[in-house]
Amino acid sequence: MTKRIGLDPGHGGSDPGAVGVNGLREKEVTLAVALLVAELLSRAGIEVVLSREKDVDVSLAERAALFNRAGLDLVVSLHINSSENPRADYLSTYILGPGGQAERVARTIQDELVRALGWPDGGVRQAGFYILRETEAPAVLVEMGFLSNPQEAQALKKEEVRQTLSRALARGIALHLGLDPAVFSPGSDIAGHWAEATIRRCLELGLMHGYPDATFRPDNFATRAELAASLVNLLDKVKANNL
Structure with a gap:
């Protein structure tokens, strides 16, 4: 339930x-x-x-x-x-x-x-x-x-x-x-990745999110929907002067 x-x-x-x-x-x-x-x-x-x-x-x-x-x-x-x-x-x-x-x-x-x-x-x-x-x-x-x-x-x-x-x-x-x-832990699979610091920064700022299984899948291709969501998140942050 x-x-x-x-x-x-x-x-x-x-x-x-x-x-x-x-x-x-x-x-x-x-x-x-x-x-x-x-x-x-x-x-x-x-x-x-x-x-x-x-x-x-x-x-x-x-x-x-x-x-x-x-x-x-x-x-x-x-x-x-x-x-x-x-x-x-x-x-x-x-x-x-x-x-x-x-x-x-x-x-x-x-x-x-x-x-x-x-x-x-x-x-x-x-x-x-x-x-x-x-x-x-x-x-x-x-x-x-x-x-x-x-x-x-x-x-x-x-x-x-x-x-x-x-x-x-x-x-x-x-x-x-x-x-x-663990589902709420950001990016459990990014440790040691060459872009780990950048990914963590994006997660902290709310520009991108991991998946419900607590992975980020850093080497997967992004879908157009995921790209659109990230761009809207970025625009909202810029408008709010949070970046």
């Missing part, structure tokens, strides 16, 4: 969420990362329901109602923290209470994020956030660092960091669902 995951990019529209010391808005990062995670999960055959796919207002009640109608296996809400202390810098994952699937998936996702980014481990915490209280499926809320921290705010502007976050989140979800997380 196909697994169904709810992804909730926090804030949006008139609600920017936290605003970083560099002007970066929480709503931008949560949406960008959620779309990347959704793409990874979809390529692995997991059905994804997004609470928003654009920069629009969606109330907490609307988000919970959408997820409850969808009959999901798991809900993951994405946020970025902020603090009066600019040195606060940890990753953390929240659950409503201890025990059950939510705690298990929270610990798995938390481990993957800390391993991938190397940022301090803020652990799994408890809170009465609306999305955790009102969703029928097991739900976790991930705080992906601190926008009030200058170093992390700068890092979260980078496509490479967002890609790393998305892969870690996808791996954590896959592990919870009993799937092989």
